[in-house]
Amino acid sequence: MNPTSDERPRATSSVLVINAGSSSVKYQLVDPAGGEAIASGIVEKIGSSEGSVSHKFEGTKTQRTVDVPDHGAALRVVLDLFSEIGPSLADANVVAVGHRVVQGGSLFSGPVVIDDAIVEDIRGLIPLAPLHNPGHVRGIEVARALFPDVPHVAVFDTAFFQTLPEAAYTYAIDAEVAREHGVRRYGFHGTSHEYVSKEVARVLDRPLEDLNTIVLHLGNGASASAVRGGVAVETSMGLTPLEGLVMGTRSGDIDPAIVFHLHRNAGMSIDEIDDLLNKRSGILGLAGDNDFRTLHELVAAGHEGARLALDVYVHRLKKYIGSYLAVLGRVDVIAFTAGVGENDEIVRRLVMRGLTDLGIEIDEVVNDVRSPEARTISPEGTKIRVMIVPTNEELAIARQSLEIVGAQG
Numbered sequence: 437m438n439p440t441s442d443e444r445p446r447a448t449s450s451v452l453v454i455n456a457g458s459s460s461v462k463y464q465l466v467d468p469a470g471g472e473a474i475a476s477g478i479v480e481k482i483g484s485s486e487g488s489v490s491h492k493f494e495g496t497k498t499q500r501t502v503d504v505p506d507h508g509a510a511l512r513v514v515l516d517l518f519s520e521i522g523p524s525l526a527d528a529n530v531v532a533v534g535h536r537v538v539q540g541g542s543l544f545s546g547p548v549v550i551d552d553a554i555v556e557d558i559r560g561l562i563p564l565a566p567l568h569n570p571g572h573v574r575g576i577e578v579a580r581a582l583f584p585d586v587p588h589v590a591v592f593d594t595a596f597f598q599t600l601p602e603a604a605y606t607y608a609i610d611a612e613v614a615r616e617h618g619v620r621r622y623g624f625h626g627t628s629h630e631y632v633s634k635e636v637a638r639v640l641d642r643p644l645e646d647l648n649t650i651v652l653h654l655g656n657g658a659s660a661s662a663v664r665g666g667v668a669v670e671t672s673m674g675l676t677p678l679e680g681l682v683m684g685t686r687s688g689d690i691d692p693a694i695v696f697h698l699h700r701n702a703g704m705s706i707d708e709i710d711d712l713l714n715k716r717s718g719i720l721g722l723a724g725d726n727d728f729r730t731l732h733e734l735v736a737a738g739h740e741g742a743r744l745a746l747d748v749y750v751h752r753l754k755k756y757i758g759s760y761l762a763v764l765g766r767v768d769v770i771a772f773t774a775g776v777g778e779n780d781e782i783v784r785r786l787v788m789r790g791l792t793d794l795g796i797e798i799d800e801v802v803n804d805v806r807s808p809e810a811r812t813i814s815p816e817g818t819k820i821r822v823m824i825v826p827t828n829e830e831l832a833i834a835r836q837s838l839e840i841v842g843a844q845g
Contacts, residue, residue, distance in 0.1 A: 449469070449531040451530065452583070458568075535576050537590045540590075604669060649769045771825045
């Protein structure tokens with residue numbers, strides 16, 4: 437029997453995590469100590485009279501069509517759902533609001549408590565993240581007005597990669613141009629890469645500083661990192677999330693001259709090429725669909741484009757694993773995470789195939805077993821352990837928010 441609201445145990449403290457995009461707001465109420473999501477949801481189609489909201493609490497999902505002309509209306513919808521359906525934010529003892537911010541530039545190497553100056557700093561980074569940071573700024577401004585009595589914390593996707601060596605983050609272009617326009621490798625998905633590398637140490641009960649780990653964050657967006665003793669030393673994404681691995685709709689690494697070629701010979705504008713490389717490339721561009729379940733069905737049916745898409749995807753991953761083996765010198769763990777990394781046994785099997793001489797292999801029976809738990813899928817005694825480690829960016833944001841609020845309190 438579910439406890440009543442009076443009987444239900446209350447979290448000692450909770451953090452409301454907000455990820456405000458250009459036309460959506462994702463949110464999750466997190467118990468940082470226990471690691472549980474108390475409630476979660478998303479408001480979509482902001483700017484429309486026919487927006488939608490989905491709110492999950494105690495195993496029940498509530499979905500509605502709502503009028504959400506702006507981010508303020510969207511967050512007020514969220515507050516109304518907490519009041520009507522639960523849990524009560526007052527009873528949840530919300531001690532901080534944590535905001536995911538994609539681009540922190542070179543300004544932020546860790547989470548920060550937000551004040552007016554921090555908001556302006558994030559606004560100033562919009563040229564580096566024109567698709568993401570504007571929504572983050574709007575979400576932060578509205579949330580600070582709606583939750584004026586609790587501290588707000590910004591947690592940056594790029595912060596974990598501020599430790600990259602200069603040789604790793606520097607592009608070989610004119611140095612003055614790079615400085616003037618902030619051109620360097622920033623990396624993204626940092627919150628996930630940091631969380632997973634720490635989880636590897638926790639699960640193996642080994643000191644973080646003793647482990648060298650390659651983290652493969654494989655979702656619709658995909659990135660790889662090389663982490664030495666808990667410190668990031670390489671990552672695949674660059675100035676933007678376009679660089680690196682093949683992704684759901686993004687090309688990943690290409691010859692930069694392709695842009696010039698398409699502009700001069702195909703008559704494509706910069707905006708059209710931007711749209712092509714970010715939204716119509718990757719698995720979608722090669723196979724016609726970026727859902728990996730559909731991709732595998734197409735491969736099984738003999739679809740040549742789907743087979744090529746999967747081959748290109750796997751080939752790029754192997755290249756990055758090989759380069760990171762060289763960068764780290766010694767690798768203890770390769771960790772798969774995110775939607776594809778955690779759930780696609782076919783991708784894992786293909787990526788690890790043929791690497792036995794490098795001390796890398798998997799137990800295919802164990803690899804095929806689905807589980808929500810972090811686990812090892814390599815045979816006992818192999819030189820490099822292969823693991824599946826579910827990521828939890830919201831929990832990571834909540835814990836970082838609570839830590840910095842406590843430190844400043």
